[in-house]
Amino acid sequence: MAAALSAAALLLGCCGAALASGxxxxxxxxxxxxxxxxxAVLVCTSRFWFNYRHVANTLSVYRSVKRLGIPxxxxxxxxxxxxxxxxxxxxxxxxFSHKNMELNVxxxxxxxxxxxxxxxxxxxxxxxxGRIPPSTPRSKRLxxxxxxxxxxxxTGHGGNGFLKFQDSEEITNVELADAFEQMWQKxxxxxxxxxxxxxxxxxxxxxxxxxxxxxxxxxxxxxxSLSHQPDLGIGVHLMDRYTFYVLEFLEEIHPASQTNxxxxxxxxxxxLCVSTPGHRTDLFQRDPQNVLITDFFGSVRKVxxxxxxxxxxxxxxxxxxxxxxxELATEPLKYADQLPVAQIIHQIPAEQxx
Amino acid sequence: xxxxxxxxxxxxxxxxxxxxAALHALQDASPxxxxxxxxxxxxxxxxxxxxxxxxxxxSALVRAGQGLAALRARLQQLTRVMSFTASSIAxxxxxxxxxxxxxxxxxxxxxxxxxxxxxxxxxxxDPKSHDVDWDIEGAVxxxxxxxxxxxxxxxxxxxxxxxLYYAVLGVTPRFDKExxxxxxxxxxxxxxxxxxxxxxxxxxxxxxxxxxFLLYVPERSHSPLYIQDKDGAPxxxxxxxxxxxxxxxxxGPGSASLPLHVDVDMVRVMEVFLAQLRLLFxxxxxxxxxxxxxxSPGNEGLADWELDRLLWAHTVENIATVATTLTSLAQLLDQxxxxxxxxxxxxxVYRAVASVQDAMAELAEGRLRSAFQASKxxxxxxxxxxxxxxxxxxxxxxxxxxPLEIPLPGPCIFFIPAxx
Numbered sequence: 152m153a154a155a156l157s158a159a160a161l162l163l164g165c166c167g168a169a170l171a172s173g174x175x176x177x178x179x180x181x182x183x184x185x186x187x188x189x190x191a192v193l194v195c196t197s198r199f200w201f202n203y204r205h206v207a208n209t210l211s212v213y214r215s216v217k218r219l220g221i222p223x224x225x226x227x228x229x230x231x232x233x234x235x236x237x238x239x240x241x242x243x244x245x246x247f248s249h250k251n252m253e254l255n256v257x258x259x260x261x262x263x264x265x266x267x268x269x270x271x272x273x274x275x276x277x278x279x280x281g282r283i284p285p286s287t288p289r290s291k292r293l294x295x296x297x298x299x300x301x302x303x304x305x306t307g308h309g310g311n312g313f314l315k316f317q318d319s320e321e322i323t324n325v326e327l328a329d330a331f332e333q334m335w336q337k338x339x340x341x342x343x344x345x346x347x348x349x350x351x352x353x354x355x356x357x358x359x360x361x362x363x364x365x366x367x368x369x370x371x372x373x374x375x376s377l378s379h380q381p382d383l384g385i386g387v388h389l390m391d392r393y394t395f396y397v398l399e400f401l402e403e404i405h406p407a408s409q410t411n412x413x414x415x416x417x418x419x420x421x422x423l424c425v426s427t428p429g430h431r432t433d434l435f436q437r438d439p440q441n442v443l444i445t446d447f448f449g450s451v452r453k454v455x456x457x458x459x460x461x462x463x464x465x466x467x468x469x470x471x472x473x474x475x476x477x478e479l480a481t482e483p484l485k486y487a488d489q490l491p492v493a494q495i496i497h498q499i500p501a502e503q504x505x
Numbered sequence: 506x507x508x509x510x511x512x513x514x515x516x517x518x519x520x521x522x523x524x525x526a527a528l529h530a531l532q533d534a535s536p537x538x539x540x541x542x543x544x545x546x547x548x549x550x551x552x553x554x555x556x557x558x559x560x561x562x563x564s565a566l567v568r569a570g571q572g573l574a575a576l577r578a579r580l581q582q583l584t585r586v587m588s589f590t591a592s593s594i595a596x597x598x599x600x601x602x603x604x605x606x607x608x609x610x611x612x613x614x615x616x617x618x619x620x621x622x623x624x625x626x627x628x629x630x631d632p633k634s635h636d637v638d639w640d641i642e643g644a645v646x647x648x649x650x651x652x653x654x655x656x657x658x659x660x661x662x663x664x665x666x667x668x669l670y671y672a673v674l675g676v677t678p679r680f681d682k683e684x685x686x687x688x689x690x691x692x693x694x695x696x697x698x699x700x701x702x703x704x705x706x707x708x709x710x711x712x713x714x715x716x717x718f719l720l721y722v723p724e725r726s727h728s729p730l731y732i733q734d735k736d737g738a739p740x741x742x743x744x745x746x747x748x749x750x751x752x753x754x755x756x757g758p759g760s761a762s763l764p765l766h767v768d769v770d771m772v773r774v775m776e777v778f779l780a781q782l783r784l785l786f787x788x789x790x791x792x793x794x795x796x797x798x799x800x801s802p803g804n805e806g807l808a809d810w811e812l813d814r815l816l817w818a819h820t821v822e823n824i825a826t827v828a829t830t831l832t833s834l835a836q837l838l839d840q841x842x843x844x845x846x847x848x849x850x851x852x853x854v855y856r857a858v859a860s861v862q863d864a865m866a867e868l869a870e871g872r873l874r875s876a877f878q879a880s881k882x883x884x885x886x887x888x889x890x891x892x893x894x895x896x897x898x899x900x901x902x903x904x905x906x907x908p909l910e911i912p913l914p915g916p917c918i919f920f921i922p923a924x925x
Contacts, residue, residue, distance in 0.1 A: 187613065187749045220699035224707065273897065282897045289712065296616060296714075297600040298749060336833035337891065338600045406675075406696050450702075453613075454694045456734050457744040457752060459790065460776040461783070463648055464804050 184442070186300040186341045189450040190293060191216045191226045194275060196307030196316045198231035198267075203387040204378050206234045207248045208306045208348060208394040210256040215401045216302065219449030227278055227293055229265040231317060241385060248390050248398070264291050272322045280333045297338035302346070302447045306394065309349030311372055312357075328358040335361040342435070344447040348393045350375040353429040365435045365442070367415070369393030370426035377425050392424045406449050412439035521551055522800055525560035532564060536658075537813055537873025539587055540564040541580065546571065556796040557583055561808040586793065587810045589817040596787075597818040598825050613748030614787030617819040617826075619881065620661035620713040623649075624751075625778070626705060627769075628672040631724035637767045639720070641666045644771035652779055652806030658874070659815060663711070675700040678727055684739075687723070687730045689755070694732070694745050697753065716785060717751035718778045722767060729757040744777045752781035779806050788815060816877045820868065823880035827861045830887040837896075850893045857886035 193216070195209035213228055234246050235257050246257040265274055277283045278293050295301055307314060313321045334340055345366040347355050352368030359366065369376040369391065378388035379395045390398075396419035404410055416430050416439070432439050445451050519527065532540050544550050546569045551558055557579055558566040565583055570576040596614070615621070625645070629637050645664055653662045675696045678687035689697070707715045723730040731739040732755060746752035754777050756769060783789065788811045793799065802808045831854065838844055860883035867876035 187747070220696075222699070222703040224703075277894070277897055280892075280897065282892050282894050284894045289707065292712070294712065296749075298613075333833075333837075337830065406699070450699055451695045452698050452747045452750060454698075454745050454747045455784075456691065456694075456732065456740050457742045457746050457754075457777060457781055457784070458740070459784070460742055460780045461806060462801060462803075463772055463776050463779070465772050 184300065184342065184437070184446045185298065186446065187298040187453060188295075189221050189225060189300050189302070189447065190295045191221050191302040191304070192229075192278060192293060193226065194229045194270070194303075194305045194307075195231065196270065196305065196314060198233055198270075198317050200234070200237055200239050201387055202307070203234055203246070203385070204390050205306045206230055206232070207246055207256060207390050209304065210246055210261065211248045211254075211390070211394065211398050212304050212346075213261070214256050214258070215398060215404075216448055219401075219404065219445060220406050221448075221450045223260075223262045224290065225450070226262070227264050227291070228262065229270045229275065229278075230263050231270055232263050232266040239386075247382065247385065248395075262290070268317075270317060272316050272320050272326075275316075275322070276326070276330050279330045279339075281337065281339060293339070295339050298341050299339070300342045300344070300447050301340045302344045304346045304348075305355075306348040306391065309347070309351055309355065311351050312354045314347075314349060314355060324355045324358045327355060328360060331359060331364060332361045335363075342437075342446070346397075348376060348391050352376060356431050359431070359434060362434055363436060364431075365412070365439070366431040368429050369419075369424070371429050374426040393419050393426070393428060396423060401444075401448065404444050404448065406445060406451060408443075408445065410444045412442040412444065415444060519550070521555075521558040521566060521798070522560070524550055524566065525558070525562065525564060525800065528564060529560070529562045532562075534563040534809070535872070535874070536563075536809075536816065537871055538563055539584070539810065541583065542566050543569050543576065545569055552798070554796065555798045557798070559583070559587060559797065559799040559808075559810075561800045561802045561805075563587075563809045563813070582794075582797075586791070586797070587814075589814060593814065593818060594821055597822040601825060601829065614818075615714065615716075615749055615785055617822045617884075618660060618714055619885065620663070620711070622707065622711055622713050622715045623653075623662060623664045623782075624705065624707070624715060624717050625664070625666040626717060626719045627666075627668045628701065628719055628721045629668065629670050630673045630722075631726075632670050634725035635722055635765050635767050637668075637722050637769065639769040639774075640771055644775050648772070648775040648779065648804065651804050652782070655805050655807060655812060658812065658877070659819060661713075663713075667706075669701075669704055672701055672704055673724075674721065678723075678730055684731075687727045688739075689730065689732045690737075691733060691735045698747060698750070714749070715751075716782070718781065719751070719753040720756055720769065720774055721753060722756045722769075725765075730755050731757065742777050742780075744781065746781040746784060748785065751785070752778060754778065783807060786815060787818070813873060816873055820864065820873070820877045820880045823877075823884045824861055824864055824868075827857055827880070827883045827887045830891045831857060831861075834887075834891050847893070847895055850890050850895065853886045853890035853893075857883050857890060860886060 191213075193209050193213050195205045197205040209228070209230060213226065216226065217223070234240060235244050244257065245255045248254050248256045265278075278291070281293065283292055293301075305314060307316070309315060312324045314327075315321050331343065334343075340363070342363045343365070345356060345359075345364060347367070348369040349355075351370060351372050351374065353371045356364075356366035356368060370393075377392050379390045379392045381388045397415070400415065400418045412432075416428075419428050421427050435442075528540075528542065534540065540563060542564065544566055548568065551566060551568060556568045556570070560566070565587065567576070567579050567583060570579060625641055627637060627639055627641070629635060645666070649664065653664070656662065674689075675698070676689065676693040678689045680686075681688045701719065702717075705717055705719075732743050732745060734740050742754070743757065744752055744754035754774060756767070756774070783806065788807055790799070800808070802811070834854070838846070860879050864876045864879035864883055867873075867879055
């Protein structure tokens with residue numbers, strides 16, 4: 152009786168373990184993101200010297216994203232780009248993000264896709280929705296597909312429900328939400344992470360209604376996002392607080408890290424940021440606990456070992472396509488005398504032909 | 506044979522592949538069709554132990570089996586292998602099926618596109634030690650072009666190649682004393698691709714998806730280099746691939762005196778790359794019971810029935826894409842009542858609708874080739890209509906938001922006499 156009971160218990164235990172590991176595998180598979188590539192759209196919506204910090208914000212995010220593995224071909228960077236070569240910049244060709252000029256985020260390999268007056272609401276919406284004129288080069292397009300995770304970072308001056316573009320126009324939260332819905336209709340993203348660092352930033356994500364979007368903002372409606380530190384050498388504020396602390400957080404991340412989104416939500420509490428950062432995850436299907444930072448900021452690819460090969464017939468003469476040889480006999484070419492310099496210099500008249 | 510033609514040699518003296526080739530000449534093998542020849546159970550046409558022989562065209566030889574039930578089971582399994590199944594069609598519709606139903610593996614095949622760009626790259630991080638020679642042009646003409654010619658029904662392919670010097674992998678391999686070689690473990694492979702990707706480049710003019718095939722010749726200080734799988738065993742192909750991206754193969758020259766002239770054996774390389782190309786497209790050999798024997802397609806790279814399976818999947822995917830695109834466009838137009846659609850956009854929409862109806866009719870008749878062509882035209886038209894740049898203005902900058910324009914002439918009339 153006891154033996155039967157213990158045998159039954161052992162069996163149950165084994166079954167339980169097998170079941171648990173099966174469930175574990177299934178759980179792992181379920182919580183893994185199904186993306187195969189990463190894109191980033193980084194937009195700085197301000198111009199002019201006193202908005203230095205917005206350009207520094209965007210460039211710092213750009214550098215982090217590149218460091219974690221997203222290549223330039225998958226980053227659409229929109230900047231007014233009037234900082235580095237601005238006549239008021241005491242250190243030309245640089246954009247610094249820390250006090251005492253520790254880190255030049257402009258560097259040697261910045262690839263700006265939309266610069267100066269090309270940063271408009273229309274171009275931004277064209278990039279997102281894909282309704283781009285056919286003559287646009289590849290580097291200016293967002294060629295994402297249904298397996299792409301996209302990071303969208305926007306910074307600049309904003310208000311309750313709008314974001315100002317270069318002092319001449321604005322984009323509203325409704326337009327942004329509609330643009331994301333157009334993207335979803337064409338399955339131009341798998342998951343989208345939207346980060347905004349402006350005053351009253353949370354108003355911009357209030358109207359989203361498409362699935363698989365997670366949003367973070369630096370301040371709530373009615374609050375201003377504040378800048379971090381002025382630099383007395385350059386004369387302007389170098390960065391905004393929220394992005395500064397996000398970047399400090401990202402410095403700890405390397406391509407293999409397992410840090411998840413919940414940690415990103417804790418970045419920059421009110422004591423440091425003065426404003427209250429907010430986030431929105433109700434449209435997102437996975438639990439933020441299971442979303443890795445590198446799912447959006449880096450580019451970790453799923454790989455598989457290749458176990459099959461096909462067998463090719465080495466000496467298949469029949470398939471050998473004879474490369475067309477250049478059959479035209481070219482006559483020897485001479486370089487024609489372009490200008491009779493010797494005659495000109497020495498005033499020798501050209502020989503008259505009889 | 507129903508049509509009364511005669512074979513030149515009696516079937517019984519031929520091997521299965523020769524029989525299949527001979528029968529192929531008598532068939533009407535249109536794309537999407539499948540011809541099954543049932544042979545007596547005791548026939549010697551099929552080798553001992555093989556009950557089903559799958560040819561590389563569109564036919565198969567099946568033993569009759571002990572009774573009708575056994576034959577039916579074999580035929581069912583055969584059609585699952587050679588033609589489409591519910592799961593393969595569901596995989597083609599993967600982005601419209603809710604997440605939980607299909608595994609994450611179902612969504613990794615290349616999406617149906619009008620064209621693909623294939624780039625072969627040779628990475629030589631150590632040109633001082635290795636002088637690498639690869640005859641890529643010859644290999645492409647001899648081995649890759651036949652496969653692409655066969656796939657030309659599916660899409661347009663363009664091929665280029667490049668050599669990158671001083672391109673290193675993102676991870677440092679580990680030295681293994683037992684085999685005195687360097688090893689790349691399976692979990693470090695995902696991080697290999699990124700540093701290289703920035704240097705790979707792509708054609709500026711085309712918008713087609715790019716497939717990259719990289720051949721890496723490791724540095725002298727890290728030679729020989731092998732890839733390890735999850736269990737720690739070295740991988741025979743020494744290659745790995747990433748869905749929707751491409752594949753990487755590590756070439757292992759032995760260490761010898763400097764500078765080593767490395768002659769790359771393009772056949773071995775192309776065998777791996779072409780196998781990876783098949784996997785990226787989703788043409789893979791599933792596990793078959795031992796009684797099934799599948800004929801190798803040889804230098805063509807894929808059998809006719811594998812091409813048919815790809816076409817079924819792409820046709821269904823195209824039709825679904827057109828349906829969602831046009832529906833979404835129609836919803837958009839419903840929402841914005843004062844939108845004005847240009848004539849050419851409207852004609853593209855009409856063309857898309859007509860083409861997709863054609864495609865569905867052709868599919869119902871089983872005419873795969875024309876259904877696929879119609880679905881391609883439908884996708885082209887619907888994408889052109891949906892992504893037309895003129896729609897943006899009307900959606901986001903409609904007339905009621907523009908500032909009022911006040912006609913000027915009135916006050917100007919008074920100024921002009923003053924100037925004269």
